[in-house]
Amino acid sequence: MTWVTGADGSPYGVANLPYGVFRRAEGAPRVGVRIGDFVLDLAGAEEAGLVLAAGALGRPTLNDFMALGRPQWTAVRQRVTELLTDAAHRAAVEPLLVPLAEARMQLPFEVADYVDFYSSEHHASNVGQIFRPGQPPLLPNWKHLPIGYHGRAGTVVVSGTPVVRPSGQRATPQGPVTGPSVRLDIEAEVGFVVGVPSPLGDRVPADDFADHVFGVVLVNDWSARDIQAWEYQPLGPFLGKSFATSVSAWVTPLDALGDAFVPAPEQDPPVADYLCDVPHLGLDLRLAVRWNGERVSEPPFATMYWTPAQQLAHLTVNGASLRTGDLYASGTVSGPERGQVGSFLELTWGGTEPVKFADGGTRTFLEDGDTVTITATAPGPDGTTIALGEVTGKVVAAR
Amino acid sequence: MTWVTGADGSPYGVANLPYGVFRRAEGAPRVGVRIGDFVLDLAGAEEAGLVLAAGALGRPTLNDFMALGRPQWTAVRQRVTELLTDAAHRAAVEPLLVPLAEARMQLPFEVADYVDFYSSEHHASNVGQIFRPGQPPLLPNWKHLPIGYHGRAGTVVVSGTPVVRPSGQRATPQGPVTGPSVRLDIEAEVGFVVGVPSPLGDRVPADDFADHVFGVVLVNDWSARDIQAWEYQPLGPFLGKSFATSVSAWVTPLDALGDAFVPAPEQDPPVADYLCDVPHLGLDLRLAVRWNGERVSEPPFATMYWTPAQQLAHLTVNGASLRTGDLYASGTVSGPERGQVGSFLELTWGGTEPVKFADGGTRTFLEDGDTVTITATAPGPDGTTIALGEVTGKVVAAR
Structure with missing residues (x-):
């Protein structure tokens, strides 16, 4: 009290x-x-x-x-x-x-390095089905290691910062053209913020997760799907992501999430020793995505295949050092149902099935003036509920 | 005088x-x-x-x-x-x-974001031939935009820092195994260091290159080819690169390189407007790679397909801001000849053609105790030659 x-x-x-x-x-x-x-x-x-x-x-x-x-x-x-x-x-x-x-x-912490993982099996499968129909939805490496890549730390912005529609190249049947993205999307994610650094050359075991990670933010990893699709072979996403990544203004300390840790989904095949976390725990964070105020999805973070402790162990298995302010995000959080996906790419199945709003409007990807807000709750002590800080942003026209 | x-x-x-x-x-x-x-x-x-x-x-x-x-x-x-x-x-x-x-x-600047490009046509073609034999060596996007990705800023180290052999997963016919990399390589590159920042949402035109870029460093982007090959689909290199990137202790200011700017190779097909740099200039930097003291390669930076001004314009076309301390590297510098390549992957053609040293020794990839030193010279005023600061590093055993 x-x-x-x-x-x-x-x-x-x-x-x-x-x-x-x-x-x-x-x-x-x-x-x-x-x-x-x-x-x-x-x-x-x-x-x-x-x-x-x-x-x-x-x-x-x-x-x-x-x-x-x-x-x-x-x-x-x-x-x-x-x-x-x-x-x-x-x-x-x-x-x-x-x-x-x-x-x-304000932006609550100075971001050192920003890593984005890809740890939802449902999301990775959906993306695989949309982009590589008829092929196995998951690539051969996906269940052996938490796939991730580095993003741009300097364009991580605090919730509320307007997001300028990015320009860039996209492929068309007539060849590449340059202009504002026409497939601007979100990615609803959960980010982990490192407090305690580690030395170059050493590994951080999964068990040391709570010694290094201070807390959790909500993340919207805005994504220009058309720019990304044209640029990403063979070195991965670059300008399709680097224009803005929004984080919540509030960092929820791990100490507040004691009641939110839950067993993570079983992993098959068994993972490498360095990825074994005992106990193998995820977080029961219940996300909600609002598009211009309308609740369009409820991604369940508890369904993530790879846990934040495994991600940390993977990030450092090669001896990469941690710095205070390192941010690593989970990757898009998608559950098994259409109403649980963390991107509009999935919600509209590659833009082929528009979302219908209560006011009669429809959308596939983001239009200028659109606002997206991601919120989340978690179990607190004695059956109560705590909220994570929201992350919101409004899309403004390309310059 | x-x-x-x-x-x-x-x-x-x-x-x-x-x-x-x-x-x-x-x-x-x-x-x-x-x-x-x-x-x-x-x-x-x-x-x-x-x-x-x-x-x-x-x-x-x-x-x-x-x-x-x-x-x-x-x-x-x-x-x-x-x-x-x-x-x-x-x-x-x-x-x-x-x-x-x-x-x-010491490390001469605090690295804000680190971007690594892939701008040598010879390097990209060699890698394509080694990894995708029988297919077109360049991917369809390569001549339309300078391919790049973000690396880990926190593991950029100054010349002379020992490099701990990274561990991680690699694919074998029996499935993935975890352990020290067995295909540890270098990438001889040239890095550009940003001094003057730019606002989020704005672009930096190619013409403004010299207003933002302070100077040049030599870069060794150490690479674990086996880790990289297993992890990189679909989001690009991650742990195969993030364990260490060495830079020279000396930053050569652009003002010292006035006599080194030379016309860059012609580009065909024509590039997008935002990538037009007039004049279209590269830098006549002559790199040399020494492996345990023996000069094994002389990569000519003047052969790079994409110029540093084009890379800067591309990096910001989506509105990504620049910060003081941003480092963007050229990608491996390789010329058309075998003796001009900037990686051992190419020098040994995927490890199939070992390098023979004067003392009778041979190598495919790096062994513990090996030292690699990259140097470069550039034309100075009145027929003189200036040197860039060397970047050197010794490989030490995995921990």
Whole structure:
């Protein structure tokens, strides 16, 4: 129970407490934690001696705080919980609550490297059927390792940032043409944010997942399917992805997701030793995709074939180092049903089956002015539900 | 003519003046410029009021200096030239010369995003013939756009850093196995370093190349061919590349390469408007690859099909922003002859034709303990030659 008005019973109660970076109309960006419809100014709390975090909370990103490591993450979370639940602290803490409407949310962390995986079997199968009809939907390597690639860290933007329609080359029967993408799509994903780095040349075992990963964001990995289809052989996606990747303003700490870990789908064939995670756990995050406000899909993250711990072990098996701020995303989250897919490519089956909206409108891919919002909930303690921060973006015309 | 002993007539004379970051046994990293066999301590020069650069030269990377832009780059270069050529400055400047042997070179810039292109027609054709015999060596998109992908910025290391042999999965007739790579290779490349950023959503025209790009490094994009071959479908190279990418400690400013620009190979079919660079210029950089000291190849950068200005225009045509410290590499530099290739994959034709060394030894791919050094020269003013900083690395056993 918290003394903060309206927070108890909300999906942003004291069992949640995601971290973000905010600023007011005047003032520098600083770390805050969300409680109900308020942001607790953690930088102010640290200045006042209410929280100890080595000065990391007055910074314009979460990176310094994330670099402190799990014992410190846990200690700060415990202390914040104490401040927000013990009425004795109310007088000191209440002046540090900023109404959400007055907080301008910033990109919560400086992205070091951004890796995008491809870990939903349903998504990979759907894409295979759409692009390679009549062939096996999964490529031979897919069940042996979590396929992934590096994306552009510099174009990761915070939720709410407008997305300029990308231009580029696409193939036509008359040859390639250059212009604004005509098959602009989303990818609903879950991203994992690394706090604690690892040395070059070493591996990070799957078991060390929670020592390195600070928390979770929602991700919309905007994708220009026409640009991607023409450019991607043989070195993979490039400009079809690199124009923008949106992340939620709130980073949900792993500590808030204790009740969300669930057994992951069984893996057959058995995986390589370095990919064995015991217990083999996924996360029961229930995503929802809204297209211009209409709920068009509900991707279930619990169906992902590869787990975040396996992805981390794979990412580093070759000795690649981790840095604070590394972001790795799950890949598009798609469940087995049409109403559970995480891309419009799948929802409209390659653009052949338009989505019909309640107002009579239809869509295959994104039009200028369209807004897409991805939300998610997770099981909290005692049958409650917590919310992940939403990721939203509006498409604006190509320049 | 410089008053610095031994510098005139050397490939590091006053027409060169590459930038780097160094430290002495004690003391913090700081910016320096190479002249002959010395490093001029530019941070010291700025502190003494001999050079003006907004305080950017006392920093541990070149990033702040590179962010200042071309007018400042040119002004500092002119001033440094003055200091090193006018004997009137000798008394003040000579104490700031550090013998190269006492300077520990650091990674010269903090890498923002790292992009690797694939712009040598000879390399792409060779790889096509080796991996897809009997099929057209170039894929249909190759002559329409500079193929590229994002690599791992966090594992870019400075020349001299040992390279730990990567482990990972590779395919065998009995199925995938995990272990140290058995086909470890190099890629001799040239990298371009961005100084001046660009806004998200905008394009950078090819003509603006010199406003954004600060200078050039040599790159060894170490590659585990067996890991890459198994993982790369459909999203491109990942762990086969991400374990290490070495760059030279010295960044040669574009201003030093004025005599090295030469007409690039003609392009047929004609390229899209946004890829037209007028004049269409490549760089006459003459690379040399030494394997355990023996010169095994001399890749000619002037043969590259796509120019660095075209690569920059392509990289941003979708509105992707540039950041200070972005590095984009050319892709493996291979000329038309076997003795001009930039990878051992090509030199040994997929491992089927071992290299024979003078001492009787042979190699297909890299063994533990092997050292590879890539050097390059370029035409300087008045028939002289300047050198680019070498990039070297020794392979050490997998952990």
